[in-house]
Amino acid sequence: NDGEPVEAEEVEKLIQFISAVHDIGKASPAFQCKQIFQNPDAQLENRIRLESAGLPVRYDLDHPNAIPHSILSQYILELRGIDRTLAVVPGGHHGMSPDDEKLYDIKNYRNHTGSENPHWNSVQDELLGYALFLSGMDIKTIRSFKISVQAQVLLTGITIMSDWIASNEKGFPYSEDNAYFVKDLCKRVSSAWEELDLPSAWEPSEDWIAGNLCKLRFGYEPRPFQSAVEEIAGKIPSPGIMVIEAPMGEGKTEAALSAAEIMVQRFGKSGLFFAL
Helix, strand or coil, X not given: CCCXXXXXXXXXXXXXXXXXXXXXXXXXHHHHHHHHHHCHHHHHHHHHHHHHCCCCCCCCCCCXXXXXXXXXXXXXXXXXXXXXXXXXXXXXXXXXXXXXXXXXXXXXXXXXXXXXXHHHHHHHHHHHHHXXXXXXXXXXXXXXXXXXXXXXXXHHHHHHHHHHHHCCCCCCCCCCCCCCCHHHHHHHHHHHHXXXXXXXXXXXXXXXXXXXXHHHHHCCCCCHHHHHHHHHHCCCCCCCCCCXXXXXXXXXXXXXXXXXXXXXXXXXXXXXXXXX
């Protein structure tokens, strides 16, 4: 944040805020209009509920799908003084951060955003305020954040994961009467977290130091090239890229996993990414 260190507690609050506010773009005429047209059976009910809340439904929008709700989220937050380096996290939570051209294009679809309608503005402000309340932050603090690209990537990743988890109907089943009460929220979260059952963090051991990691992990004595890989991984001065080349069936996968475990333990890393 402007090069200044941020306390872990403040980072946690920032994650809570972004997770809570990332879908604010759904509170817009374009998104709600699209939902009504995509589900004709619910069209009348949805229209009545929106209009009874004072929210005008637009049926005259050109290209209602022109601006994805994720980009609308970024646009809405930037309008309220949140720096682009932070607002881009909700903007990119469906896999790709919007470029300048896409953000500029919103100016051609102002009716989609609700930004010029006091009723839609009021709903967006209320949702923003609720996200601030949930995270225990204030708007002045949020507006002060300017984060690095690295922080944007990490925040976007955890926002996407949070979105997936919270969107899982098995963990968070819908209420039959569409009513959710504050007293039930903690119970719902605890139940969903238990259902998710994430594994604990990997804590690599120092087994490799004894020189028999292959035997311990895979149940056989290492081939010479596997021993060489373990020896190199145990001596390199810093983490980097290790390329292992050997004929098919020689145990490259096992050698790579051994090397990864050694480097994770030596350099204090937290895990590995297994790509095919």
